Amino acid sequence: MSLAPLTTEAALDAEVARGDLLLAYFSIPSCKVCKALRPRVEALLERLEVPGVFIDTTALPETAGQRLVFAVPTLIVYGDRRELNRFGRHLALDELEDALTRLRDLLADAG
Numbered sequence: 001m002s003l004a005p006l007t008t009e010a011a012l013d014a015e016v017a018r019g020d021l022l023l024a025y026f027s028i029p030s031c032k033v034c035k036a037l038r039p040r041v042e043a044l045l046e047r048l049e050v051p052g053v054f055i056d057t058t059a060l061p062e063t064a065g066q067r068l069v070f071a072v073p074t075l076i077v078y079g080d081r082r083e084l085n086r087f088g089r090h091l092a093l094d095e096l097e098d099a100l101t102r103l104r105d106l107l108a109d110a111g
Contacts, residue, residue, distance in 0.1 A: 002042050003054035009063040015053055016078045021104050023052040026064055026074040033089075034073040040093060041075070048100050079107050 003025050006012050015022055023045060027034035038054075045052045057064035057072060067076060067083075077085040077099060085099050 003038065003045075003052040005054045005056070007059065009060060009066070012053065012055065012063060015051075017081055019079070019081045021050055021077070021079040021100070021107055023050060023100070024055060024067075024076045024078060025052060026055045026057050026067075026069045026076070027072045028058050029056065031072050037073055041096070044093060044097055044100070048097070048104065050100050050104060077103060079103055080110070 003023075006015070012024065015024075023041070025038065025041060027038070042052070055063060057069060064070075069076075071089045073089065073091075075087040075091065075096065076083055077087075084103055087096055087099075
């Protein structure tokens, strides 16, 4: 499951408003760490069957600012129409996997 690129803040708001578990990957084109991390995050999302979106913060600086994204990569996990978890610049993929699995299960039980 690849990260679907979003080009407007309204598109991100619409995805979050659905209430389903969602990972938003904030990045910039020149970030080498972001480029190296992205395929690994995409593989994790594919395995866990969690949708994800990609936001280029150079194209959507207002969107990044509204969500207090000041460093990249920043990964924000949304669910139940709100932010549930945030991972900053130095993240461990096993922590991301644990959080996504736990939140996926919690949201499935609640629904």
